[in-house]
Amino acid sequence: MKPSFRIAAATVALIMLLSLLPGCELLPSGGGAVSVTSIDIEGSEKRSLRVGDVCVLEVLQTHIATEDLTWSVDGDAVTVDEYGIVVGKKAGVATVMVCYDHFYDTVEFTVSGDGLNGGEDGDGDGDEENEITSDPYVNVSKAEFYANYTPAKSFTDAYYRTMHGLLSGSLExxxxxxxxxxxxxxxxxxxxxxxxxxxEDNGNTYVVLDAAGNxxxxxxxxxxxxxxxxxxxxxxxxxxxxxxxxxxxxxxxxxxxxxxxxxxxxxxxxxxxxxxxxxxxxxxxxxxxxxxxxxxxxxxxxxxxxxxxxxxxxxxxxxxxxxxxxxxxxxxxxxxxxxxxxxxxxxxxxxxxxxxxxxxxxxxxxxxxxxxxxxxxxxxYVSVTYSALSARGNSALSMYVVPEKQRPLAA
Missing domain, CATH: 3.10.450.30 (Microbial ribonucleases)
Structure with a gap:
């Protein structure tokens, strides 16, 4: 099976490295050095999290051992551990860096304070989901709803729609x-x-990418x-x-x-x-x-x-x-x-x-x-290749948000 990562319910079970970038030599079966020319990200990388969100950063070279990577963070909006697991802690901006030998790569995180843990350190600016505090469709007819239709913008919005037999996706x-x-x-x-x-949203929202990884x-x-x-x-x-x-x-x-x-x-x-x-x-x-x-x-x-x-x-x-x-x-x-x-x-x-x-x-x-x-x-059946879209090209890091049930225990 192609190497992949997994996060167990109680602890980190395994974080494996994904795909070989140009300039990396295979590690001989008897051991030996790994040649790496770069682990730079193509262009700048910026990600958004909310307080309480967890994500995993991975280096794509398949033969760099996890213990040979050094993770650090500039700022207190997030924390990062030795496995590249990032946790949104408070509203703000922080930069996570990974180093291998004299090469490095960075990802900038912007954290909003309205996440799953209540966001007590937040700045009070709610996202679209948190703006819905009660059922917005209780007095809306289906004719009115579909005449002014837009797809659901959040899990909470979709939840209330389902209560009234209303769609959340495209009408086409x-x-x-x-x-x-x-x-x-x-x-x-x-x-x-x-x-x-x-x-996202404690595993209730699934983010679908396009072919370019956006x-x-x-x-x-x-x-x-x-x-x-x-x-x-x-x-x-x-x-x-x-x-x-x-x-x-x-x-x-x-x-x-x-x-x-x-x-x-x-x-x-x-x-x-x-x-x-x-x-x-x-x-x-x-x-x-x-x-x-x-x-x-x-x-x-x-x-x-x-x-x-x-x-x-x-x-x-x-x-x-x-x-x-x-x-x-x-x-x-x-x-x-x-x-x-x-x-x-x-x-x-x-x-x-x-x-x-x-x-x-x-x-x-x-x-x-x-x-x-x-x-x-x-x-x-025509077989496929298994790879993260964000890992294509020269990108050295990929990220996904881990559902609540798959998160490691807090330190």
Whole structure:
């Protein structure tokens, strides 16, 4: 498995180094020196945190030992430990530095004082979420709400919307084919699946990046979504064996939109996906799937395209999101063989993997892709490269916010 990092519930379990930069030589099996020409960040790096937020900084050279790195901080807005774990402590600005030999790199953090721990040292300036102190939709009709619609701006906003059967994401009904990013990152001739899983708000907000590693949009736990991009990101971040799915989805395929609080935004179906390629020979084999002897159970759910739901009835089409997300080893971390999200818009004949960024869809594989021939059968799954988007180019540090349940104990 490609090296990755993990933060255990009670302590730091492992922080491993990600990908080799130019100028780094492999460490011989018998030991020896590591040659490093630079660990500079490309341009200036600035990040934002709130009081109580935790993030992990990682040096990307894969053969520099953690104990050979020196972390320091200029300012008291954050703290950093020997593993590169940064904690937002008070409102202000601080610069974190990592040194190796005579090379160094820095990240500037701006901390707001309205975070998860109450922000007692803050400056009193609230963000959009904290401006919502009570239910803003209690006296708003659905007609009025959708006439002046904007997507939810915070987890609290999304929470109150769900209470009233209101969407949090885009209103645009997707087309059948996915909208693919103009430039999908590749490494070694394979598409990159982004390994960064960036959470905020105690794990209730998931930050979705674009292909360049910039923030594209956010999805909120327990909120309602209809677009392929938002539903895929939601299931990648929050789905799992507990049956978690967007609030406007129901596992029942018979629910009537006329009697549902979600009306035309109701989406149905959340059921086991068998993946039995002997029984269904047109279907390609998905990675590690139980139906073919693997250990990862997959589920399927509808993606409503076109005239899927006119408010009176649902006409199910051929588009499905098929995902497997199980913590098979119970370590609290989803390794690459425990998390896959796929999209099929021709009823399981072909699939594309969600690459964990906006417009990130992998290479098609399956029956139609292989010429719709019973003799040739479906083409196999096309493997991807696992890498953090922020680690591309010359960047030497990457960051993600750690959910509350995965944070180390305070010193």
């Amino acid at each position: 009904v997707p087309g059948q084919a996915p909208t693919v990013a103009a430039s999908r990152p590749k490494q070694g001739g394979r598409y990159v699946r982004n390994t960064e899983m960036r959470y 923030v594209a949009f956010k999805v909120y736990r327990g909120a309602a979504y209809i677009t392929l991009e938002e539903v895929a990101a939601y299931m990648f971040a929050f789905g799992g064996a507990d049956g978690a799915f967007p609030a406007n989805y129901t596992s029942s395929k018979k629910t009537n939109p006329e009697t549902s609080p979600w009306g035309e935004y109701l989406r149905v179906n959340h059921s086991y996906f068998l993946g039995d390629t002997e029984r269904y020979p047109r279907e390609p084999k998905l990675p590690n799937i139980t139906g073919c002897g693997g250990s990862l159970q997959y589920w399927e759910m509808d993606i409503g395209t076109g005239s899927y739901n006119n408010g009176n009835k649902i006409t199910r089409g051929a588009c499905r999101l098929v995902y497997g997300r199980n913590d098979l080893d119970g370590d609290g971390v989803y390794e690459k063989d425990e998390l896959h999200v796929f999209y099929t818009y021709n009823h399981y004949d072909d699939f594309q993997e969600y690459l964990n960024y906006q417009g990130g869809w992998g290479e098609r594989f399956g029956y139609e892709t292989n010429g719709s021939s019973a003799i040739k059968g479906p083409s196999p």
